[in-house]
Amino acid sequence: MNNNLISLSEEPISLFEKWYAQATKAEINDPNAMNLSTVCENNKPSSRIVLLKSFNNHGFIFYTNSSSRKGKTINNNKFVSLNFHWKSILKQVRIEGSASIIEESISDEYFNSRPFESRVGAWASSQSSFLKSRSELLKKIDEIKIKFTKDTIYRPKFWNGYIVKPDLIEFWQDMPYRLHDRVEFKKTKKGWESRNLYP
């Protein structure tokens, strides 16, 4: 239980950094797992988990296949929402903003840092397309391994980093008797404006 209320004078990215550090120590795995919600063409929402790979004052970065369902959806509607729930520290962070593809050199650098097998997987997976059988995927993996070595494999153009530039960040923490503590930060021309919300 936590009795320290969130200060309205916090800077939201710094506060995220503090909470993320707490979660990294406490979570049993994947403290960087976040829900990513997108809006499809028919205005219906869809959600899935992706991993936060870095963040800074500009935004929150994850990597995915641009031809996947989420990739196509973001291409059509850049507005997305992220959500972290860190069970071990009883905290939630909601982020709303717009997603865009990051500079190729940054994605190249991250792609090249991944294990060879993961890089092969990125090439072999037509993410979100119909898979007839597992053997079809394994065959593609074998083909990619013949085509590339550890030294020649490079990032496919369809595999990209995305930055979510936030215009709203809400911090939520558990408090006794469900009187939870919520602070919403909204980006304005003057900077971040904060206010408390009823739980």
Ligand SMILES: Cc1cc2nc3c(=O)[nH]c(=O)nc-3n(C[C@H](O)[C@H](O)[C@H](O)COP(=O)(O)O)c2cc1C
């Ligand atoms: C813990 C966890 C982490 C994941 N991380 C990623 C990720 O970083 N990038 C990604 O494309 N998919 C990731 N996935 C898979 C996605 O949740 C999803 O199944 C996949 O991206 C296809 O989503 P789509 O069909 O909505 O595009 C992760 C799944 C889990 C459970």
